[in-house]
Amino acid sequence: MSEVQRKKYSDQEKNRIFDGEFMPHIDSMYNFGYRLTFDEDDAKDLVQDTYLKAYRFINSFEQGTNAKAWLFRILKNSFINDYRKKSKQPAKVDYQEVETYYNSDDVDYGITSDLRVDSLKDMLGDEISNALNSLAVDFRTVIILCDLEGFTYEEMAKILDIPIGTVRSRLHRARNLLKEKLRSYAQNMGYKTDEEE
Amino acid sequence: MENNLEGTGERKLQCDDVSKCFQLLESILDGNESADSQEVLKSKLAKCQPCFEHYHLEQAIKEVLRTKCTKHEVPSQLVENIRQKIEEIK
Numbered sequence A: 001m002s003e004v005q006r007k008k009y010s011d012q013e014k015n016r017i018f019d020g021e022f023m024p025h026i027d028s029m030y031n032f033g034y035r036l037t038f039d040e041d042d043a044k045d046l047v048q049d050t051y052l053k054a055y056r057f058i059n060s061f062e063q064g065t066n067a068k069a070w071l072f073r074i075l076k077n078s079f080i081n082d083y084r085k086k087s088k089q090p091a092k093v094d095y096q097e098v099e100t101y102y103n104s105d106d107v108d109y110g111i112t113s114d115l116r117v118d119s120l121k122d123m124l125g126d127e128i129s130n131a132l133n134s135l136a137v138d139f140r141t142v143i144i145l146c147d148l149e150g151f152t153y154e155e156m157a158k159i160l161d162i163p164i165g166t167v168r169s170r171l172h173r174a175r176n177l178l179k180e181k182l183r184s185y186a187q188n189m190g191y192k193t194d195e196e197e
Numbered sequence B: 001m002e003n004n005l006e007g008t009g010e011r012k013l014q015c016d017d018v019s020k021c022f023q024l025l026e027s028i029l030d031g032n033e034s035a036d037s038q039e040v041l042k043s044k045l046a047k048c049q050p051c052f053e054h055y056h057l058e059q060a061i062k063e064v065l066r067t068k069c070t071k072h073e074v075p076s077q078l079v080e081n082i083r084q085k086i087e088e089i090k
């Protein structure tokens, strides 16, 4: 957290901001934590750390700006800086590698999928969740932020500290990967794909 | 007739610029374009089969993600724990 502490809120204001603007997002925050770590205790720790940091640095929160995006950025930074370092498991994909490998702006938009809208609608929540969870964390994250939480590209750029162009290309790539997963589920489950025709 | 080309098979089968089109379609779908882009969207979907298919597939995926992904309930003690810790650092 490098923002300058611009102004001091009174204790009363702090409590009002914390209860009124921060706490209502605990559901989204917990689910974000869970989808990053796949573990209830780790998710709890991440969310708790995030809220403690949010309180400690509340003076760098500008009222009227998006509190949810601000909190998500703290949680994502805690995940990268604290959780990933502590964790014995190596990250599935090296962050730097993803950056250099996938940052090129010329993402191939020409890839088409033979996944069908019909078969998607037949899929169960577990299958959809498993497909999402099987993506590397950086790809999973952009889909969570965009499709599940409804952040704009601009908000995502701030949360992830990456340019908007990178948000777009990473998101597109994540969606292609997700489609591949869903397509293979569809095939295994005997749902219709164009390939079988 | 003009306004209702959906399903009439009058769309062109090759997209003129897949990268540009798909990027725009996804951006519209994600709510990142202004309201007047809805007109652009309508005409694209009416004229171009690849755009039409891409848009509807992306829309369906977005929808199932939003509605079907497993949601985890916040553990009952979490809010209380956070409040306690905050009291300690106040």
Ligand SMILES: [Zn+2]
Residues within 6 Å of the ligand: B014, B015, B016, B017, B018, B021, B044, B048, B049, B050, B051
């Ligand atoms: Zn097109």
